Amino acid sequence: MQCTACGREPMNPNANYCDYCGTLLGTEVHPEPTEQKTAETSKEAKMVPTWVFFVVMCLPFIPMVGWIAYLVVLVYWGFSNDIKDSKKSFARATLLYTVLAVVLMMTMMGALFGGVMNGLSALQL
Numbered sequence: 001m002q003c004t005a006c007g008r009e010p011m012n013p014n015a016n017y018c019d020y021c022g023t024l025l026g027t028e029v030h031p032e033p034t035e036q037k038t039a040e041t042s043k044e045a046k047m048v049p050t051w052v053f054f055v056v057m058c059l060p061f062i063p064m065v066g067w068i069a070y071l072v073v074l075v076y077w078g079f080s081n082d083i084k085d086s087k088k089s090f091a092r093a094t095l096l097y098t099v100l101a102v103v104l105m106m107t108m109m110g111a112l113f114g115g116v117m118n119g120l121s122a123l124q125l
């Protein structure tokens with residue numbers, strides 16, 4: 001194998017680098033397209049700003065429309081393609097947590113309500 005830089009034959013035919021000039025040998029060297037990769041990684045590494053957490057967590061406390069806005073924001077963040085990944089995973093996790101909490105709350109309230117109704121009907125009989 002001949003060196004592409006200086007044209008000389010390296011002493012060791014299996015060498016990765018030229019003995020004379022140190023150039024990387026071999027034709028199957030593809031420089032990695034790192035530019036896009038690093039841009040994506042740095043984007044991903046960015047944390048969701050604190051104020052975003054604060055605003056979203058306060059939404060359910062707004063009477064009536066708060067819960068709807070809260071769910072709309074989380075669904076939009078969790079499933080829109082324009083949203084960066086950190087916010088997306090935050091929204092999905094929060095949404096899942098909220099749904100679980102609501103289901104649990106409704107189950108408990110249902111059990112309580114059912115118990116009260118049973119008690120009332122028992123009194124009436």
Ligand SMILES: [Zn+2]
Binds near residue numbers: 005006018022023
């Ligand atoms: Zn060379």
